Amino acid sequence: MKKLFLLMICGLLFLAGCGREQKSVKAPELEAEEQVEQEQTDEEQALDGEETKTFVPRDLSNAELQEFTMWISQGSNYGNYGFLMSEYTKPQDVDLSQVFYAGAGLETEPLTKEEEQAYLEITEQEEIYTDCTRLTTDQINEFLEAKLNLSLDDMENELEWVYLPDSDAWVWQHGDTNYINYTCVSGRQIAADTFELNCVPGDENFAPYALPSCRLTLQKYGDDYRFLSNIYVAGLEYSKDIWKVEDQTFDVNLEGWGDVTFTSYEGFKSTYGNMDFTFSLVQEGEEVYQFPSVVEENYRQRELPEQILAVGFKDYNQDDDTDVIILVEYKPYITTGEPETETFVEVRLYRNEPDSKKFILDIDKMDYLNINGLNHSIQEVMEHIEESPLQ
Numbered sequence: 001m002k003k004l005f006l007l008m009i010c011g012l013l014f015l016a017g018c019g020r021e022q023k024s025v026k027a028p029e030l031e032a033e034e035q036v037e038q039e040q041t042d043e044e045q046a047l048d049g050e051e052t053k054t055f056v057p058r059d060l061s062n063a064e065l066q067e068f069t070m071w072i073s074q075g076s077n078y079g080n081y082g083f084l085m086s087e088y089t090k091p092q093d094v095d096l097s098q099v100f101y102a103g104a105g106l107e108t109e110p111l112t113k114e115e116e117q118a119y120l121e122i123t124e125q126e127e128i129y130t131d132c133t134r135l136t137t138d139q140i141n142e143f144l145e146a147k148l149n150l151s152l153d154d155m156e157n158e159l160e161w162v163y164l165p166d167s168d169a170w171v172w173q174h175g176d177t178n179y180i181n182y183t184c185v186s187g188r189q190i191a192a193d194t195f196e197l198n199c200v201p202g203d204e205n206f207a208p209y210a211l212p213s214c215r216l217t218l219q220k221y222g223d224d225y226r227f228l229s230n231i232y233v234a235g236l237e238y239s240k241d242i243w244k245v246e247d248q249t250f251d252v253n254l255e256g257w258g259d260v261t262f263t264s265y266e267g268f269k270s271t272y273g274n275m276d277f278t279f280s281l282v283q284e285g286e287e288v289y290q291f292p293s294v295v296e297e298n299y300r301q302r303e304l305p306e307q308i309l310a311v312g313f314k315d316y317n318q319d320d321d322t323d324v325i326i327l328v329e330y331k332p333y334i335t336t337g338e339p340e341t342e343t344f345v346e347v348r349l350y351r352n353e354p355d356s357k358k359f360i361l362d363i364d365k366m367d368y369l370n371i372n373g374l375n376h377s378i379q380e381v382m383e384h385i386e387e388s389p390l391q
Contacts, residue, residue: 025075027224028067060187060195065242068197069268071225072216073181076147079105083147083227084182084199084214091148091227096159101178103133104143110134111171118164119171130175137168147227180209183268185239193220194228200238203268203275204298240265240278248308255321256354257281260288262324264308267298274300277308277328291324291350292361303330306343312378316385317351317362324350324359325378347375349385364388 060068072080082104086095111119111134120127140159141151152159161170180201187197197216201209213236218225248264261282267275276298281289295301309327316323326348332341347369349362368388369375 025070027075027220028064028071055192057188057190060184060189060197062242062244065184065187065197066266068184068187068195069182069242072184072197072199073268076224077105078102078179079143080147081180081182082178084201084216084230085178085180085211087214087230087232089229089231091150091229092154092156094148094155094227094230095157096155097157098178100133100135100140100159100161100172101174103135106135106139106143108134112167115164115167115169115171118166119162122162122164128173130173133172133174135170137170140170146221146224149221149226180211181206181268183238183242185236185242194218195220195225198233198236200236202238204238204240204278243268245277245308248311250311250313252313252322254281254313254354255352256357257283257289259283262311262313263287264311267305274304274333276300276305279324279326289357289359291359294346294348294361294366300330300333302333304333305329306331309345310378312381314378314382316349316382321352321354323352324348325381326350327375327378327381345375346370347381349381 082099085098217228245264279291312325350359
């Protein structure tokens with residue numbers, strides 16, 4: 001039931017997203033110092049008298065994995081994720097029904113009266129019961145050229161849509177979306193222009209899915225990437241390590257836990273909402289505790305998480321146990337046409353209860369500080385925390 005509900009919500013958000021101001025997701029760019037020069041041709045080497053340059057494969061950084069995650073899940077106006085929903089060793093074998101299920105992010109127009117009548121005659125239906133996606137052959141071929149260097153005629157699997165010859169258009173009737181976000185948990189650059197990505201469907205709240213994890217191979221093409229292959233891989237698990245915020249991660253000794261690493265994680269901005277920052281305690285590489293979130297399932301619907309401003313380890317209630325204070329900056333979510341608004345800060349107070357080995361959100365004190373704007377520094381929080389009438 002949770003999966004069905006999730007898919008219904010995704011469908012509504014997919015359609016509603018057209019009216020929202022979205023940041024375009026560009027193809028990931030390598031950091032300048034990590035870019036690999038193209039190999040010289042034999043002729044150039046002979047002229048220059050240089051030895052052949054050999055490419056050395058390398059692991060991708062967390063920043064690069066984040067960029068690829070966003071590109072797969074939101075790139076091309078949400079047109080890339082469908083290429084991960086089938087298995088293929090060569091581009092010709094891509095399942096087009098998955099790629100174009102929700103339109104692959106392409107602009108679509110409603111059926112004309114003549115097209116609707118032709119569609120009903122071909123399908124032998126009395127009426128159209130759900131929404132229809134309509135794409136022309138030119139639209140589809142242009143998209144396949146960009147993503148696969150192929151056209152419809154080159155594909156091994158036919159597009160199982162209804163074809164209307166008079167308008168050279170393809171029509172697909174469906175009631176929801178097949179959207180799934182993917183997380184790149186690891187990856188390598190295996191050639192100057194080729195990348196292998198290990199991808200897990202879903203994220204921290206919605207993994208695992210029925211779909212398997214996969215190893216995706218991409219080839220750099222101009223400012224974008226082309227899909228070369230996608231192989232299902234067993235044993236991959238979701239990991240949020242790529243979202244770690246290094247400058248807000250600290251080694252600390254906490255009562256009830258001993259020596260731990262307080263680890264901050266950035267949230268994935270998906271079509272479901274905007275995942276808030278999360279915080280965990282890590283010992284010997286394993287997460288031993290995750291701090292409770294301030295919103296349900298950790299998704300912010302009205303705010304965009306911007307940055308973690310500060311983390312403080314203070315005994316703010318004077319019980320000889322170290323508590324945690326976190327300051328997070330947010331930007332109000334606005335729709336197209338609305339004026340820009342300033343960012344604001346929220347304080348989180350986690351009261352340490354070492355006997356039960358957990359931290360409790362001190363909601364009353366948090367509300368007092370946030371409502372009165374006493375949350376711009378750890379020092380300011382400590383100076384005013386006892387003013388709260390709710391002790």
